[in-house]
Amino acid sequence: MIPARWNRTLTGLLLGYVGITAVAGGAALIVGEVTGDQNGLLVPDAAYLQGTPFGSYLVPGLLLAIVVGGFQLGALAVLLYRPALAPAATAMAAYAILIWIFVQMIVIPFSPLQLVYFLAGLAEIGLVLSAAGILTVEYPTATVKPHAHAK
Numbered sequence: 001m002i003p004a005r006w007n008r009t010l011t012g013l014l015l016g017y018v019g020i021t022a023v024a025g026g027a028a029l030i031v032g033e034v035t036g037d038q039n040g041l042l043v044p045d046a047a048y049l050q051g052t053p054f055g056s057y058l059v060p061g062l063l064l065a066i067v068v069g070g071f072q073l074g075a076l077a078v079l080l081y082r083p084a085l086a087p088a089a090t091a092m093a094a095y096a097i098l099i100w101i102f103v104q105m106i107v108i109p110f111s112p113l114q115l116v117y118f119l120a121g122l123a124e125i126g127l128v129l130s131a132a133g134i135l136t137v138e139y140p141t142a143t144v145k146p147h148a149h150a151k
Helices: 004-035 058-081 083-107 112-131
Strands: none
Touching: 004 058, 004 083, 004 112, 058 083, 083 112
């Protein structure tokens, strides 16, 4: 089990990192769509959207910024101001990023960033389980048995 102070610190760092980058990534998609980014700096190739319900990256950008980023930053606020509710909020934020990544991996080709955010979501779940005392490491204790012929 990770000490509570370390757990809280690691959870806060993860929630902040994922939240800020989700809002920034969503904002980049929105700005890229609105400004007609032709260079591919802000918006990936539109071919990735074929076969999806989206005609542009505007709605995915809004979902990334508001839903994924919102869950992450909301959970961070809960961690800071209502710590008793933090495990539930962190679990919801973790599932939000994991679902986002699962869907993204179905729709677009693999990117190393998907692995980074998938691992971040798993780490958030692990920290919740550790804080709850569910994910622990128990070290076996050695017991000394007397030999059969020793009395």
